[in-house]
Amino acid sequence: MTGLATPERGAVTGLGIRPRPRAVLPALCATQIISWGIVYYAFPVLNPQITAATGWPPGATTAAFSLGLVVSALAGIRVGRILDRRGPRAVMTAGSVLGVVSLLIVATAPSLPLFTAGWALAGLAMAATFYQPAFAALTRWWAPDHIRALTIVTLAGGLASTVFAPLTAALAEHLTWRHTYLALAGILALTIPTHALALRAPWPDAPTTPAPGSAPGTNPANVRDVARSRPFLLLATAFTLSGFAMYAVLVALVPLLLERGYTTTQAAWALGIGGAGQTLGRTLYATLARRTTPTARTTTLIALGAITTAAFAAIPGPYTLIIAVSITAGMVRGNLTLLQATAITDRWGTTHYGRLSGLLTAPAHTATALAPFAGAALAVPLGGYEPLFLLLTTISLTAALIAPWTSTHAVRPRESRS
Numbered sequence: 001m002t003g004l005a006t007p008e009r010g011a012v013t014g015l016g017i018r019p020r021p022r023a024v025l026p027a028l029c030a031t032q033i034i035s036w037g038i039v040y041y042a043f044p045v046l047n048p049q050i051t052a053a054t055g056w057p058p059g060a061t062t063a064a065f066s067l068g069l070v071v072s073a074l075a076g077i078r079v080g081r082i083l084d085r086r087g088p089r090a091v092m093t094a095g096s097v098l099g100v101v102s103l104l105i106v107a108t109a110p111s112l113p114l115f116t117a118g119w120a121l122a123g124l125a126m127a128a129t130f131y132q133p134a135f136a137a138l139t140r141w142w143a144p145d146h147i148r149a150l151t152i153v154t155l156a157g158g159l160a161s162t163v164f165a166p167l168t169a170a171l172a173e174h175l176t177w178r179h180t181y182l183a184l185a186g187i188l189a190l191t192i193p194t195h196a197l198a199l200r201a202p203w204p205d206a207p208t209t210p211a212p213g214s215a216p217g218t219n220p221a222n223v224r225d226v227a228r229s230r231p232f233l234l235l236a237t238a239f240t241l242s243g244f245a246m247y248a249v250l251v252a253l254v255p256l257l258l259e260r261g262y263t264t265t266q267a268a269w270a271l272g273i274g275g276a277g278q279t280l281g282r283t284l285y286a287t288l289a290r291r292t293t294p295t296a297r298t299t300t301l302i303a304l305g306a307i308t309t310a311a312f313a314a315i316p317g318p319y320t321l322i323i324a325v326s327i328t329a330g331m332v333r334g335n336l337t338l339l340q341a342t343a344i345t346d347r348w349g350t351t352h353y354g355r356l357s358g359l360l361t362a363p364a365h366t367a368t369a370l371a372p373f374a375g376a377a378l379a380v381p382l383g384g385y386e387p388l389f390l391l392l393t394t395i396s397l398t399a400a401l402i403a404p405w406t407s408t409h410a411v412r413p414r415e416s417r418s
Helices: 024-040 042-054 058-086 088-108 112-129 131-142 146-157 160-174 177-188 191-198 223-228 230-259 264-283 285-291 294-314 319-348 353-382 385-406
Strands: 011-013 016-018
Touching: 024 042, 024 088, 024 112, 024 131, 024 146, 024 160, 024 177, 024 191, 042 058, 042 160, 042 177, 058 088, 058 112, 058 131, 058 353, 088 112, 088 131, 088 177, 088 191, 112 131, 131 146, 131 319, 131 353, 146 264, 146 285, 146 319, 160 177, 223 230, 223 353, 230 264, 230 294, 230 319, 230 353, 230 385, 264 285, 264 319, 285 319, 294 319, 294 385, 319 353, 353 385
Parallel strands: none
Antiparallel strands: 011 016
8 A cells, every 4th residue: 555654754645645744743732732721721710710800790701701612613614614725824823813812802801791702702712723723734744644643632632721720720829810811821822933833834735535434436525515414414413412411511510429418629529530531531542443433433432421421320429439430431531532533534534624624513512612501501490410410311322322323334324234
């Protein structure tokens, strides 16, 4: 197979093999830690101080942050198109600039409406600097060995909260929340030259061959047909349902454990330990990808997510068992991140990765942005957080039942054994 590249030789492009730009992977690891840590994870740490200092309702400030997540999900569709045509350099550099500007607006906002506008602008920065553009860059430059590169970047991204949550808290002990955001904006500014300088390599031509295992006759250039196809729409539906349930569980876990009599510290550790499981899970994804088909992988991981959610609902203790379930749930979340990152290439190739990825993840990202509010709202009429977890289990199981029909093979799943 002379058309395939080894990790040392380079990536497969439409015109053959092109060496990989060496600075890209370490640069993206660094900027993902900084971008996620400052634009995303600093807010939960600072929000109590924000509401105490301004008198703004906590629900209103959280809604402003969630608006940014919704804007990010919707803007990701347009960002994906630009990535396919022009590559990540302009997108991610501009996104870094927008991120700094948005934090300056947030830090100096004299009113809640301007604070909200700052987070809406931050949503554009998230769309242009978070995983989606980084995944698009590595998928095009590193294919067919992109899974290893994606794993490395997500492992780095997983350190964002570990680094910046305590750093933000340390700054907030000595500064006001406004000055803390100004200091963080200065750190975020470092990603501007990093993206501008490290992503200068020529953008490879998109491959023109379909993904391995795709349906006979698949035309990788016909992105509209792919986006309107039943496998694509069902995959988007499965990811949306699964993502909603998964992120609602994250936010509702602490209230569930408090409801059962655990202390705040115990509940916080149970939530935080899931991050360690997430990192561990991502190290296992490459092996899982080699041994399973995309459809089987999707079905299994989403079903495991439903099982861990059910376990939280059914197991009141002991505490060590709760910790074990949290680690397992984190491992599933870590794998689901990489599953979404590789879903397009596994089924339709890399030709229109950016655009198709934006279309695929937009509803899922919107659902995850709304999940915290929806979960809290549903817990009241359901009579508590344990019934909420049972409902979230049902939602995840529905996604798992949809997943087997996301195959791009011409034969339906139940007919494939004939």
